[in-house]
Amino acid sequence: MLRIFPVLLVWLLSLLSSYAVQKFTIKDSRTLTGHIRYVVAKQAYIVGENGVTYKVALKDLDPQSLVYVNGWIRSKGGDDNYASWIDTSGRGFSASWPRTVYAPTRIDIQAKYQEFKKGHYVYESTHYRFVSDAKLEPKVVQRFAVLFETTYEYVMELPLNASGRYLEKEEKFKIYLFGNYRNYVRAGGSPGSAGVYLPRTQMVMVPLEMLGLEDRGGEWVYVKDVSNKVLAHELQHQLTGGTRFPAWYIEGSAEYVASTRYTHGAYHVVNGKTRMFDYVRDKDGLADGSGRRLGGRIAMMPLEQFMDLNYQNFSRGRVHENYAVALMLTYFFYHEDGNGDAAGMKAYIKALQKGKVEKEARKHLLRGRTHAELQEQFRRFCSTGGIAVEFP
Structure with a gap:
C-alpha cells in the first residue's frame, strides 16, 4: 500500500486545493466548507478545502444546507441513495x-x-x-x-x-x-x-x-x-477516478491509453488493434521500449473469476498476465463486441456511474450471454492477434 508522509500530505492538499466551495452547516453548529462528491445511502461525501473527504448524514444537516444538497441531487439525476458529480445524461457517450x-x-x-x-x-x-x-x-x-x-x-x-x-x-x-x-x-x-x-x-x-x-x-x-x-x-x-470500476477495467482502460501510439503532441488511435496485440505479445517490446512481452500463449483463470477479482488479488501474482488480459478484454468491449460501437461498454459505465452494483451493471456486457459464452468469444478474438489465452 502506498503511503505519503503526513506533513507532506497536509502541505500538498492545502496547496493543491482550488475548488468551488459551498458552506454546509451541521445541526451541532459545526460548519464545513467544500463541495459534494457523492451522496450514498443518505450520506453526503463532502471534499473539504484541505482536500480531505468528510461523510455527513443528510439528517444531520441544517434545513438550508439540506435544501442545497437535495437540489444538487436532483440536478445530477440521482436520489438520496446515490448521486455523484458525474453527469450521466448521455452527452459524454455520444461522440x-x-x-x-x-x-x-x-x-x-x-x-x-x-x-x-x-x-x-x-x-x-x-x-x-x-x-x-x-x-x-x-x-x-x-x-x-x-x-x-x-x-x-x-x-x-x-x-x-x-x-x-x-x-x-x-x-x-x-x-x-x-x-x-x-x-x-x-x-x-x-x-x-x-x-x-x-x-x-x-x-x-x-x-x-x-x-x-x-x-x-x-x-x-x-x-x-x-x-x-x-x-x-x-x-x-x-x-477517470471516482467511478467504482472493477480492477480489470481500471487497469485495462489505463493500458488501452498507454498502449496507444503517441508522438509528441498526438495520440494515433488508428491501427490500434495491431499495436495492442504487439504490446501484449512481442518479446522484444515496442519501439518505445514498452510492452508486456508475454509471447503467444497465456494461461488464465476462468473469465468470470478474472472479472470478479478485487484489486488486491488482481495486482499480485501473475500481474503481467492480468494487465495484458485486462487490456485485450477492454479492447474487445470497445471495438469488437456486438456491432463494434462499444454500446455494451457505454451502458455498463453509465450504470456504474448511476450507482448500480457491478454485478447488475455487468449484464450490459454479457448481453444475454453466459460467462462461458463470453469467454469463448473473447478467446477467439485473442487468437486473431496470435495470442492463445488458455482458460481452464
Missing part, C-alpha cells in the same frame, strides 16, 4: 471514436510565484497544476505539459463519459514533481517506477528524470524524449 487526437494549439504555463513556499514551485497549464520541489523554467514545464494536456484531450474525446470532464470551476488535476528521486520514494512512489497515482488525494506523483529532464548544476533542462507509457497509464487513472 464518435477518435482516430487521431492532437495537443491544444497553444499551451500556456503560468508560474505561481506568490505560492512558492519552502523550495516548492507551482505552475499551471489549462487543466493541470504542477508542484515541483525543484525550480523549473516555464519553457521546460511547457515542454512536458504537452503530454499531460494531450492525454487529457485524448481521454475526454473517448466517448466513455470520463469523470474528469466534470471538474468543478477553477479545479485542476494535481501533479507533484520530484527532482530528488529518494523523496519521490519516501512520499509513496514505488522504487524504479516512473510515476504513481494516489486515489485518496487524486494526485499523480512523477520524478522529473522520468519526464526526460536532467539536473545540470541546479538547472533542469530537457534532454530527451522518454516513453509516455507509465505516465499515460497513471493520468488515465486520474482522469
